[in-house]
Amino acid sequence: MLGRLALIAVSALALSSCDGSATREIRVVGSSTVYPFTTAVAEAFVNAKSGRKAPVVESIGSGAGIRRFCEGIGAQFPDIANASRRMTRNEFDRCKANHVDEIIEVVIGLDGVALAESNQGPKLQLSKKDIYLALAADPKGQPNTAKTWKDVNPALPAIPILVMGPPSTSGTRDAFIELMLEPGCKEAYPDAEKLKAGVDPAPYDKACRRIRDDGPYVDKGENDNLIVQGLAQNPNALGIFGYSYLEENKSRLHGVPVDGVEPTYDTIANGHYPGARPLYLYIKKRHIKAVPGLKDFLTLYTTMWAPNGPLVKRGLIAAPDKMRERMAERIELELALDPAELH
């Protein structure tokens, strides 16, 4: 029995030492918003030529993904980071400290942060100011007491404010704050600019960036399907999620117009709808030579993100033509990111 055990232990060690050899699969980590697009490309990559090693795509969130991406160069570190926001200067510096210096940044397309309600809903028409006054923890520096939409804007119906959205760890929520809450704050609260220019960021964060936690905003967790189900059960509620979920559930939900603009493919692509954000891939240039197929994978990505391509069918909003050309060129020529662009 002991002999057999030793045999197993030895063979296990021999197996594990196989790792780190030259033929490693492509490894991608990061944002849950970019995940459906990267997995679609990964699938097409394997389908195009069977026998290729299947890329491994992990959805762990933009921040955590960039942190793992930046841990170092080598077989045990990921090749690509998915991100639903741009890498910050701090993150780049941490990368550089770990010898991850030549990074290629690619915008794969746009995503919209959509506000939606059930088809049986009250058909609200909101402005960014209404959203800010209804959802901020301390609008204009005072604790939020609004209970119904009528309290926020007398033109709106007197139904209770109930908005379901993602938790504070989510990139979608960060984007919502940045694209809807902060502009609304600047419209509604003249002192906001002054606060932002101040030395201490805390008062600005408190007035413009914090979402209320006294009930009207319901944190539904990272699973956006729960928000969709919640909206179907409660027609008076609103939901916040990525545009792809709205697209997928068109038969049950419709977008809420913000400042008179409905979230549709066109309004997000041309920038009229306020909740549009770019989605990024970060690639280690030094891994392109070491990992077989990585360049092919990226080239396949560029063919799939076109306006009539398969990624758009999955809810991605294609970037403008000029930008797509520039991004394809970045991949073709392996142009690394200039850190001076980040902030």
Added chain:
Amino acid sequence: MTKPASPAAHAPERQPTDWKSAAMQKRIRRRYAAERRFRMLGAGAVIVSAAFLAFLLVTMVAQGWRGFTATELALPLDLKAAQLKVTREQLNSPAADLALASGGLEEAVQNAAVTAFGPDGASFLAPSAWVWVRDAVKRDPSLLERRATINVPAATGFDQALTGDGDAAMEAGVARLTRQNAIRRGFNWTFLHESDSTDPVAVGIWGALKGSLMTMAITFLIAFPVGVLSAIYLEEYAPKNRWTDLIEVSINNLAAVPSIIFGLLGLAVFLGTWEIGGRVYGPMLPRSAPIVGGVTLALMIMPVIVIASRNAIKGVPPSIRDAALGIGASPIQVVFHHVLPLALPGILTGTIIGMARALGETAPLLLIGMRAFIVTPPGSFTDPATVLPVQIFLWSDEVSRGFVEKTSAAILVLLAVLLAMNGLAIYLRNKFETRW
């Protein structure tokens, strides 16, 4: 009953209990009522737990049975007219996939759908439909030179329109194709032999099931021998002193430690790197692989196996040991010839319960990277893999609505595997059980 004595001689004699009196009848009724209440309370508890189980099973089966069915469309194809830029020689070479993909097969399939099913015909086909055609062509290259009808999977939206839950365009398509008699429904074999996919009609559970089986194999190979040997040592050889007491308390504590802690341990020990004297060591095991998942889960269920095995060994009567020693057996012969075979049913039951727990575990595996999207099943213990509960977790988070039924179907597969394991535990216990 005695005859009443004269009242002067004794104090008033004790009256026999009058069972017929109203007060006594009331007390008897209360006793019986309390008995009935208690029995009903117990039965009620059983009914409530059975109702929860039934509710779970009924919802899962109601949502999940459709996950085991597939909708296919009979697509008439004329690949000769499509004039693909593919030769027969290419089809026999390893580059056949690439040749067919770049030779315009995908467009040819979409054009065929438009010809057969109308202008929006291409939207009725699943995105992976051309892969089916590709595999059919590889099996039978003569398809390139003739007309044929091939069954290809229908799009998710089309499948939903069949149940009356789709949008208007798809509903119209369903009506038209029903008239053309082009819709086939059948058992979804794809679900049983494919892996993860972004398209709900093309997903399968096999990749996750194989990952689970490989992880369980590693877990068993490590946890079972180590757990049983520790139990034998602690019960049969170790002296009873403060140190063995300490070990016993630690093992009991370890069995109650939340599983996420073991995930963090696995992440730090097996996937961590150390810099010692300027050289970087580690990671010991590859990320996301069944081997690292299996080792981590083995750490988690080892205490459970040790405790179960110790109890089973304790249950073997000392007389059997004494008898064996008395006729000259050595301690190791006593253990392996007598104690272990008699304790085996208990040890196996404990092990299988531990393995069932490991099979349903998600939290520690998320930390060591077994939550990834992987299109192919793992080929070896060091290949990236995912496991059943993590696959369920991943699908529950998918955008496409077709994944709802696939999630329930995957839960049914997990429940079936668990049921089989628990059934095996009961069978083994009954087969090897000895009564003294």
